[in-house]
Amino acid sequence: MQRFAKWSVRHPGEYQSIVEVLLSNRSLTPEDISNSPDVLQDPCGMQDMGTLTRRILDAIERNERIVVFGDYDVDGVTSTAVLLDFLDKVGADVMPLLPDRFRDGYGMKPGGVQRALDEKASLIVTADNGIASFDAVDHANASGVDVVVIDHHSPQEKLPEALAIVNPNRLDCTYSFKGLAAVGVAFKVVQALVGECIPQQERRSYLNSLLDLVALGTVADVAPMVSENRVLTRRGLQVLAQTERPGLRALKEASGTRDQPVDTTTIGFFLGPRINSAGRLASADLALNLLRSKSGQEAEIYAEEINDLNQQRQQLQKAGVSQAEMQVEAEGPVDTKIVVVKGDDWHLGVIGLISGRLTESYRRPSVVCTEMRDDDTFTGSARSAGGYNMVEGIFRCADLLTEYGGHAEAAGFTGPTVNFPAFKQRLEEDADARLSNDDLTPCLELDAHLLPHHISLQTIDQLDTLAPFGSGNEPPLFLVPKCQIERMGAVGKGAHLKLSLDVGGQKCDAIWWRQGERVYELSEGDTVDVACALEKNTWNGKTRIQLVLEDLRSSE
Template identity: 40%
Template sequence: MRPLLQRGSAPGPAGDPYGDESDSLRGVRCDPERRHRGGGGRVARARLSDVWRRGRRRGRSYSGVTSPAPAPGLELPRPPRPRWELAPAPDPHRVQALAQELHLPPALCRVLVARGIQEGEAARTFLRPLLDHLHPPHLLTDATRAARRILQAVEKGEGILVHGDYDVDGICSAALLTLWIRRLGGRVEAFVPDRLRDGYDLGPAGIERAEALGATLIVTCDSGIVAHDAVALARARGVDVVITDHHTPGETLPPAVAVVNPNRSDCDYPYPSLAGVGVAFKLCQLLGQMAGRPEAELLENLDLVALATVADLVPLTGENRVLVRYGLRVLQQARRPGVAALLEVTELAAEDVDAGKVGFVLAPRLNAAGRMGSAMEALELLLAPDLDRARTPARRLEALNALRRDEDARTLDEALERLAADYDPRRDFGVVVAGEGWHPGVIGIVASRIVERIHRPTVLLTTENGRARGSARSIPGVHLLDAVRAAEDHLVRFGGHRQAAGMDVETARIPHFREAFNKAVRHQLQDVQPRPRARGDVTLGLDEVSEELLHFLQYVGPFGIGNPEPIFWAAGVEVARGARIVGKGHLKLRLRERGRELEAIGFGLGHEMPPERLGAGPVDVLFRLRTNEFRGVRSLQAQLKDMRIAGDGTS
């Protein structure tokens, strides 16, 4: 069989995670998957929904105090208009030199120079990342020791348990390691803990599963770096543990046979930003090299690496960008039965899969298993040996995701209603909303959408039997974990990082936690009301817009954290034709500059910039460049992120 991927051959452009689906996030009540709702699983969806709703309590609470729903008609105040942050213009001499050397559009070269890519060779490497750019896996501390222990288990016929996590990264990592160790001849089974029953990380459930299988080796992925007690327990029961993880280690490492983590203080690996699946892939690379297996066999699994790397929101730079670029190409082949079945239920064509479709269509369905059911169902899908056996778990995930959307929408509506009854932007710098019976699998998603709506760090708590479990999301400029830590006297436990956090709190302490959290956020913001930001990367004249430019821009991707899609800005352009509102508050218009016109659409901008406000004067616009297809006709389009009256310094 011809190898799917070979070293030295760069794949084509891989798309971006800011496709049409993400634009619906401007309105928090919109669902980013609305255009990809497959028809499978409706009966299962109804049953699941009934089961969950029968278990819900009727009461609701806000800030720990039971109360009836507020009167209808209350509305939240809208956040202030975004503050425009326009990057300084890149050096025009470097832009011109790069354009002449590489024969590329000057607008593309402005993007490259603005991102610090100023020399021809660096630009070639960036635009054509190769597998040869990956670092040798043995540079990871303990990787060789881990590989030797796994190969020893394979040679002796020992049972091996691969222990993952219940998110996409942990599920894909577990599938990758399991499939590769089987390929090497190992006796291996995979396990992912249940979010509600077992909790996060390696624990008693995983060890009991290993013992039940007769396994003498546990290999963790995307977990285990702080599982000191669990590793000690496994050792006491005669089970060795190899840890692969990417999360921040504690002051000491667990007593495992090997701990493979690029963020170890004693690890000099050149790229520490790998996702959990990236660490697992590097270990698989080393296993293959030591076992003498052709690398092409392993590269067939890069679809799993791309799925998890995009879903885990790690920076799409360096090795991550290389792995995702090639992994998307494998995904587009849809050779894995589980991927083919997932595409089938979502009615998504394989050739249309890009980073955006991964982030907003495929990943939510894999995540839905861990949120609303059992993550083992997603693992079963990815390990399915043929399409027939993949279709059942795929339909199940589709049903679970539909249930997740229903719970998401219901919880969001209730949370916004309660927030509207009491929210004061002059007082509330950090927001805490509590409700009884909200599903713990959706509170993080809903917290993110409330942040989008009010631009405040938000904690969402679901209460039951005197205890609340919370999930929090932040805004730029607020270190969320620091703010939560400042209120730790009122918490049972907590954890997280700059942008996201989780916690448990006694219901009676919620009002005190809310007050302390608000105070901590206010202190970080120095009593200054937070304001959304709208960035502009480089200028783009409408006469520079072309199919050629759009084509080459795709090679800057895949886009994500650390490598965002370029946002262009144009100043003083005219509104060529009467602007109008289309759909649910979307602004449709045509822009004109120096005789060149360009169609434009601003999703959700109709409320912020109504047509009657535009008048006949010029406007400034921030936009991404897109193609629009209508009735078989393709045309270039500016997808507006924001706009203002020309020269309006208040934005």
């Protein structure tokens, strides 16, 4: 019944303020969760910002063809959309190019540069890529085309020889906040540019109008939800709730969230996956076109197509997870600190999702590879757990790969199929050397105990003052002891478990996502402890408290 072997309550005692408990548990200060725009730093504090903005301004003034080379995930698409929005507004000669996941793989390659050259570009601006595009930048330089890089991915020791590289994670960049998503970096670039191109009285409102896109990319990329990201996302969610963009309005309609409150869950579970599905299964251009739609009719066409792709993505993901789990189980007990699997034809667009599910199931880092391209190469996606730095682990296998990059939590790569056995062995040895059994022991971190009188709409309102939640400011989780199950049943075609609980005489609804099969392990009348979040559930005009379960165990 119990999913996590260990529950740890960070603040097991009594408390006066739940907000103070949460800040202490996360080692955050009130400044870290400030809503003041004073948190936003001067964009010119980023290394190379002056060089980058001067080159873009020169291109605008000279009417040079600018190509914005983006990426196919939500962060890449929204970064591209932010830059295009500004460049269109100031009358630049600009066009986007997005890589094809299947033909091009991640990032800008020499072939992508050639596409820009064919479009008569004299300046290439990357968005959410470029920090590792050595060959592509060399090709552009040799062809007399300038490249300026806007990225946030971890750099290698050497940087490409681009004209300018704006990335807060550069080792020589003194910009103190390192957690911006690429769309956040793109926004900072626009913030640095508006002073030269847009009348002063319009600048503030224009920058605010971009924040729906910034929130979308920041949340979908799981960027740390503190400091600048928090301020940009909090305001961006407000803009998104009232967005005038036909594409986002159509997407909210297609995802069933048009009349729902807009929060990070809306993006993370409804809007983001749909935008990602375009690049996963077809072309990211569909998602970019949706975001840039000028009419409701045009937007509805794109939103419907993207919604259909998302349904296909769900089916491919479900099949891939099942096959990957069968492969893991066929190899016997999992005694390595990392799971590495490879399929012949798992779809490139879902291997990252399969990896995420394996990491969740086996409580350890996972790597999922596929030979779908059928060109004697394998392509993989990796997700971390237990504190293992995924991209550094991949870097240590670099001699076996042809392409690689990513973050501490997630990475991607490609290599010759003949190297896969050696890659698998080295990565397993690397993880075994750096992770202990304690690192991988499933432990659910809970913030505090909740007594019946704490379970109230007032408490939820207090928690909402800390929103938006995300990495670094995780959603609060609580231990609610001695709950009696009054009713229960599987809902959503058996996928989820719905319960009615008696908590010290208070009746509470509860939902446990993706745990519908647990209905056979429990009985009405059982007394259980639940680990849960609190949320408001509004139905037919009535708002009630709902416990969203993360785990459940028999009460002692």
